[in-house]
Amino acid sequence: MSENHGEHTRAVRLPGPGTPVGDPVRIPVYRSTTYAFGTSKEYADTLDSGDGYSYARIDNPNSEAFAHAVAALEGAGLDHEVRGQAFASGMAAISTVLLALTGTGSHVVASESIYGNTYTLLDGLLRRFGVRTDFVDVTDLDAVRAAVRPETALVFTETLSNPAMVVSDLPSLAAVAHDAGTLLVVDSTFASPAVCRPLEHGADVVLHSATKYLGGHSDATGGVTVARPELSARIRSARVDLGPCLSPDEAFMLHRGLETLPLRVARQCDSAAEFAAAVLGHPAVARVDYPGLPGHRGHRLARTLFDEGEAGTRYGAVVTVTPHGGREAGTAFADGLRLATIAASLGGAHTLVGHVGSTSHRQMSDDALSAAGIEPGAVRFSIGLEDPADLIADALRALDELSHRV
Ligand SMILES: Cc1ncc(COP(=O)(O)O)c(C=O)c1O
Structure with a gap:
């Protein structure tokens, strides 16, 4: 940087620390909201491909590392690729998935025993936008089968439900959903991938409030989804438009939590x-x-x-x-x-x-x-x-x- 620059330029363009010789063992926190490119083409290519970083709401190394790590845990037993998306909270993940996969006139079949805010989101806000939900006892597979209609966009359940710890029969629910040409979305917050990995049992999307077991220390709020690349791309697109991105500091904490x-x-x-x-x-x-x-x-x-x-x-x-x-x-x-x-x-x-x-x-x-x-x-x-x-x-x-x- 030229010595002839004025004091404000010198204050803003401080000399950087240089590139470290060794790789940091732990991923640093990338707080930068924006990323520099050498040319306009490099910037445009990054926006087009989605590889690399341009703007923190779209992608950030910490949130991406966390989402990748959860995808590796949830997809451990699969023979196909899955991808993760990180969110600012569990409800951010749930609302983004629901908005990504439904539209006016769609129908949802949901467990009657789900987290309260998921219930009110489906029963209140989404109903206002023309998405109708039937709540059923998901342990009664005939009731689930009877509730599914041609316009059903997804079946939503929790691996273990709060507070009675009802266990969802994931393979059977996946079969009912797939026979009807629809998707099974599973909130696996109460289980975590250390207990059960719903994608291995036929679920199409698994999601978590990472605020709970994934973080594990009651000190970081976040959410995450894992799905096949094409579904994950739909969720990512809604995430980018809606804006519920996970902050780099929270992502750092949640990523650290995964290790234990x-x-x-x-x-x-x-x-x-x-x-x-x-x-x-x-x-x-x-x-x-x-x-x-x-x-x-x-x-x-x-x-x-x-x-x-x-x-x-x-x-x-x-x-x-x-x-x-x-x-x-x-x-x-x-x-x-x-x-x-x-x-x-x-x-x-x-x-x-x-x-x-x-x-x-x-x-x-x-x-x-x-x-x-x-x-x-x-x-x-x-x-x-x-x-x-x-x-x-x-x-x-x-x-x-x-x-x-x-
Ligand atoms: C099963 C379940 N799903 C989702 C959520 C929402 O998560 P968050 O509080 O991170 O938005 C909770 C919160 O308690 C929950 O228990």
Whole structure:
């Protein structure tokens, strides 16, 4: 840079650090929103091909590295290529997929047991734009088959649903969707690729709230989709137009989280299985929903779909415990815990807990909760990385206190 430049030019055009000789072991955070080219043609070629970087809303090395890494995890057992797209949140991923794959007059068949904001997005906002959704019990394959119509754009379900941990029969749902010429889209947030990879079971799109297990530390918000290249290109095009890009800092954190995903999730699943079995025997407990328990209606299916770890099948790490005594007993149980923290979200290192009826499903009456298969007293645990013996002692003590109250 010439010494004759003025002070403002010198301030803006500071000398760079030069190219490092060694490669950084960890991908640096690329905060730059824009990328320089030597010629207009190089810039135009990058825009045309989609390879390389021009503008951060379109592509960024950190978000791309994160999306590629999730695609590698979700596509591990496939004999065809899949691609990932990263988003600013799980809902950004879900809304972009729905907008990419539907249009006025389209129809969606969705599980009646899905995340609340996915439900309201389908039932409210998308309905305003002429996309109609039928919500069905996806464990009833005849009901799904009956709901699918020629104009059905997609079938939407969750691998494991919140909070009853209903297991979706992914191969059968994929068969129903494909027989009708439509697509199966699966939110696999509660499972993560360390438990189940829906694309291996016939799903066309798998998506996640990366805020949960993928990040794993309750400190980064993001979302991700993985699909075949042609479908991923449709999702990418909608993402670029809509603009819900993942920030480079969040992408860095989420990418780092992936390195420990199998370690964390394997331990969380083992701890959850131990926890579920321990609380099930307490006299104050009316019901425990956890697919690892032989009495859970999704147990056999989970054994065929979910990964075998060293300690046996990984059934996920969310356990829903319902004490006797209804809504009041549920809140008293959650409030009586000292180690598990009352907080929204799941999938992190800390065990988080919530009384379902007064928090995540608070808009539903006791009758509506019961109709949806959720008891008014249900308390959801997202099992973290603490010692399971400590979590169990905390829960059993809170349950003992509950027994003395009742
Ligand atoms: C199953 C499921 N899908 C999607 C979301 C939305 O994710 P986010 O909060 O990252 O937008 C959540 C959030 O809790 C969820 O539990």
